[in-house]
Amino acid sequence: MQNLYRILRVSTLKGRLRLWVGVLIVTMCVLIVLFMSLLGKVIKERExxxxxxxxxELQRMFIDKWKSERLADIEYLAAMPGARALNLEEMRSQFRMFKLTHTEFDTISFINAAGNTSLNLDGPFDTNVSDRDYFRAVRDLRKPYVTDVMIGRVTGKYIVGFVAPVIGGDGKFAGAIIGAVELTTLDSIMNQFRFGANGETFLLDRDGFRITKPRDRFDAPRITVQYQTDIYQRAVAGLDAPKSYLNQAGERVYGAYAWTSDRQWLLVGETRTADVYKPYFNLFGVMALITALILIASYIAAMLLTRKMIALLRHLLNGTKRIREGRFGYQIDPSIIRTAPAELKELSDNFNIMSAKLATTMQLLEESAVIDHLTEVYNRRFLMNEGTKIEEAAARAGNPSSILLIDVDYFKQINDTYGHLVGDRVLKHAASLLVACVRHSDVVSRYGGEEFVVLATNCELERGCELAERIRTWFISSPYRDEEREIAITVSIGVAQSRPERTYGTNRLEDMIERADKALYRAKNRGRNRVECDDPEPRRAE
Known part of the structure; x- marks a missing residue:
């Protein structure tokens, strides 16, 4: 998936959303078109x-009826009194009158019992047909007969003969009457039937030879090419016609067949698949156009629908950037999300809540990083980082700074006597006294354990010592009190002033702290509850 995004150069949520919306719409449209196409194809095939x-089937019924009517016509002539009496003149008259009303017959002949043509209105009489199958059939079976396609000996044309036996007055076979119908008559009959614009129907004999000619192709050969197409093979086997097959010309067609009732002729109807599907393809083109329009409209609608989502997500992204830049507590304007979906409203509200909580948490973290959690004054980390900057700023301004290193006297005894909880309260009380004694510009921090540091800017050593003495006195007059006890507190203080040159540490603040620590050490060694300055001469408590 990532490779696809990389190839399409789609990296933003907006781009990916539009990509997948487009893919979804296209997929749905394609599936609908394919489904409708396949369904339409199946329906069209069945139709x-x-x-x-x-x-x-209708054409078969018509052909069967036509054959039976023509055969009945010849039977009628064979049953006439003139024919039964073998009266040739009377038969001639009857034949002429018959042809006037039955134009389908090309010739009508009477054949005597020996097979010789005794009467023919349109040709010579010396033709002998005793070797023909149809003559032997009517002579032996004494039933009417329809011949296969044959070449007439009188006309030399392709004909179909309708033959009926003539039974004399003595009940014996006296001959036969044959009515010949040229195949052009069958051509005209079959050409009346048409399936579709270019479909055709035609007749095959039982051997698969085509009897009728194609429409508008009167020069086409007849009874010369044997049809071996799928539909003929299936007709011989009695199977259903295939869905589609190649016809004799190699075209893909749909077809159907039906044998005449005497199974003498095979009626075949074919229509090209291209002609069948031409209207369907036109409809498919219209459907494709409509689908394309729906696709475009759906994509535009989807883009309009997602625009507000993208806008809100952009505000959320902007909010995360602000938070990354350190602007904790950034809030998304509620008016922007007033009309947004419920899920996005909830997402925006949650973002605002989390942003507010993050601001509070960061504030607490920042405070915990620089504030001592017990005494609530600055911790050693703040003193060493920010105190250095404060002292350097004062030095650049030409102002001296002083450090007061303060130690609560005998704090271990307080812990051992009253417990650590009381000891913690004493430390907190000591921190509050220090904050009350110094200026707002001075920095009070817990240096470690029971030690505190006061960084006083714009304060030379003498004033620093005065501040230290005031603090010492304030502690004496402000013992720790609670409901159960009162504990006197004294402090020892070492004071040092900043110098241009360093003796200890890596900066002047560390140098001051080290010198103040040495002064504090002297104060402890000299009895505690006193102030010692970074000076050879100690200052005694009053």
Whole structure:
């Protein structure tokens, strides 16, 4: 997936959202089009096969009826008194009158019992047909007969003969009457049937040879090419027609077939698949166009719908950038999300809540990093980091600074006597006394254990010693008190002033602290509860 984003150069949420919305819409449209296409194709195939079968069945019924009517016509002539009496003149008259009303017949002939043509209205009489199958069939079976396609010996044309036996007055076979119908008549009959704009129906004989010619192709050969297409093979086997197949011309077609009732002829109907699907393809094109329009409209609607989401996410992103820059507590304006979806409103509200909590937490963390949690004055870390900056700023301004290192006397005894909880309260009390004694510009910090440091700027050594003495006196007059006890507190203080040159440490603050520590050490060694300055001459407590 990441490779896809990289190839498409899509890195933002906005771009990815638009990409997937577009993919989703395109996929849905393609699936709908494919489903409708496949469904339409199946429906169209079924409709085509059903229509073909119905059309072919109607045509089969028509052909069967036409054959039975023509055969009945010849039987009628064979049953006439003139024919039964073998009266050729009367038969001639009857034949002529018959042809006037039955134009389908090309010739009508009477064949005597020996197979010789005794009467033919349109040709010579010396033709012998005793070797023909149809003559032997009517002679032996004494039933009417329809011949296969044959070449007439009189006309030399392709014909179909309708033959009926003539039974004499003595009940014996006296001959046969044959009515010949040229295949052009069948052509005109079959050309009346059409399936679709370019579909056609045609007749095959039982051997698969085409009897009728294609429409508008009167020069096409007849009874010369045997059809071996799928539909003929299936018709011979009695199977259903295939969904589609290649016809004799190599075109993909749909087809249906039906045998005539005597299974002498095979009626076949074919229509090209291209013609069947042409309207369908036109409809498919319209559907594709409509789908494309829907796709564009849906994409635009999706973009409009997601614009507010993207805008709110942009505000959220901006908020996270502000927090990353250190602007904790940044809030998203509620008016921006007033019309946003409920989920995004909740997300924005949660962001504002978390941002406020983060600001509070960061404030607490910052305070805990520089404030001693017990005494609530600055811790040693703050003193060493910020105190150095404060002292250096004072030095650049030409102002001296002083350090007071303060130690609570006998604090271990307080812990041992009253317990650590009381000891903690004593330290907190000591810190509050220091804060009350110094200026707001002075820095009070807990240096460690029971030791405190006061950094006083713009304060030379003499004033620093005075401040230390005031603190010492204030502690004497302000013992720790609670409901159960009162504990006297004294402090020892070492004082040092900043110098241009350093004797100890890496900066002047460390140098002052070290010198103040040595002064504090002297104060402890000299009895505690006193102030010692960074000076050879000690200052005694009054």
């Amino acid at each position: 085509t096969h059903s229509a073909l079968r119905e059309a072919i």
